[in-house]
Amino acid sequence: MSKNRVSRRQFLSYTLTGVGGFMAAGMLMPMVRFAIDPVLQAKAGGNYIPTPQKVADITEVPTRVDFTFEQQDAWYNSEETGTAWVYKDDKGEIVALSPVCKHLGCVVNWEGDKTKPEHFYCPCHGGLYTKDGTNVPGTPPIAPLDVYPYIEKDGYLHLGKAEPKKGA
Amino acid sequence: MKWISQDIDMYIKSKEYVDTAVLPLFPVSLGDDIKQTAAMSEFISLLSIQLERQFRGRLVMLPGFSYLKSFTEDKLVNDIKLWEKELLSKGFKHVFYLTSDSSWKTIESQFEGGLIWLPSLPLEHMDEQYKNTILDDQVKQLLQLFLQKWQSGE
Numbered sequence: 001m002s003k004n005r006v007s008r009r010q011f012l013s014y015t016l017t018g019v020g021g022f023m024a025a026g027m028l029m030p031m032v033r034f035a036i037d038p039v040l041q042a043k044a045g046g047n048y049i050p051t052p053q054k055v056a057d058i059t060e061v062p063t064r065v066d067f068t069f070e071q072q073d074a075w076y077n078s079e080e081t082g083t084a085w086v087y088k089d090d091k092g093e094i095v096a097l098s099p100v101c102k103h104l105g106c107v108v109n110w111e112g113d114k115t116k117p118e119h120f121y122c123p124c125h126g127g128l129y130t131k132d133g134t135n136v137p138g139t140p141p142i143a144p145l146d147v148y149p150y151i152e153k154d155g156y157l158h159l160g161k162a163e164p165k166k167g168a
Numbered sequence: 169m170k171w172i173s174q175d176i177d178m179y180i181k182s183k184e185y186v187d188t189a190v191l192p193l194f195p196v197s198l199g200d201d202i203k204q205t206a207a208m209s210e211f212i213s214l215l216s217i218q219l220e221r222q223f224r225g226r227l228v229m230l231p232g233f234s235y236l237k238s239f240t241e242d243k244l245v246n247d248i249k250l251w252e253k254e255l256l257s258k259g260f261k262h263v264f265y266l267t268s269d270s271s272w273k274t275i276e277s278q279f280e281g282g283l284i285w286l287p288s289l290p291l292e293h294m295d296e297q298y299k300n301t302i303l304d305d306q307v308k309q310l311l312q313l314f315l316q317k318w319q320s321g322e
């Protein structure tokens with residue numbers, strides 16, 4: 001019997017190591033997550049967000065497509081809405097433009113000014129963009145509208161994160 | 169632009185483009201109409217977020233003005249006039265008040281700024297998607313109103 005007996009000292013040291021280990025893990029885990037999470041998030045950011053727009057229904061007239069997605073502000077989740085102007089160009093390729101004016105960030109509208117047909121119009125300071133998103137010189141914006149990368153999934157348009165237009 | 173330091177930096181840099189200030193009005197009551205005033209404030213605060221998004225390059229969305237429903241009309245008129253005076257003297261050409269509380273309609277004529285009154289919608293029973301569509305519609309109507317005011321003021 002005395003062979004298997006755990007001495008008081010041993011008992012204490014076992015339990016303390018156990019508890020200490022727990023405590024250390026409790027402290028370390030959030031720190032590790034803290035360090036790693038942004039990396040994981042960056043990967044998640046490459047995801048495409050589904051929109052209610054059927055690819056087959058896209059015409060050559062820019063149409064407003066609204067979509068919602070979960071936004072992560074630091075560690076806080078909220079429901080956000082996004083908007084894109086979507087159409088098919090001459091070659092039948094889909095174009096999805098960000099509606100955010102490159103001047104000071106108002107929302108532009110397709111033919112928002114009746115006197116400027118075939119243009120995106122910014123109501124704030126009269127910014128104009130041609131159909132492909134190129135800013136019209138002489139109006140305040142200094143860059144073309146951002147472009148959303150897109151994929152088609154199950155017949156629906158999915159959008160990535162809007163990027164500055166290439167070659168601009 | 170929102171009332172946050174990042175946006176205000178932008179405001180300071182591009183002041184000449186920002187000529188409009190919007191002040192949301194939030195009623196508070198702890199009496200019988202507590203629920204009503206909460207719903208009004210909720211609706212106006214959601215609407216102000218969408219409105220700011222649409223026009224962020226030309227307006228500053230001020231933090232809301234909260235007031236007790238029990239305040240007298242005189243007090244409210246005086247308070248708002250102080251805001252108005254300050255805003256107009258600091259370079260804003262257009263001032264708008266955004267509210268769901270109809271009591272402002274009777275004193276509206278005493279202000280230089282425009283009162284935008286919208287009946288509050290029962291948002292509590294709507295799902296997120298529907299809510300956004302509704303708010304978007306409202307903002308679209310406001311778009312016309314803002315454009316008119318801006319054009320007439322130029």
Ligand code: FES
Pocket residue numbers: 101102103104105106122123124125126127140141225226
């Ligand atoms: S924000 Fe669009 S033209 Fe100024």
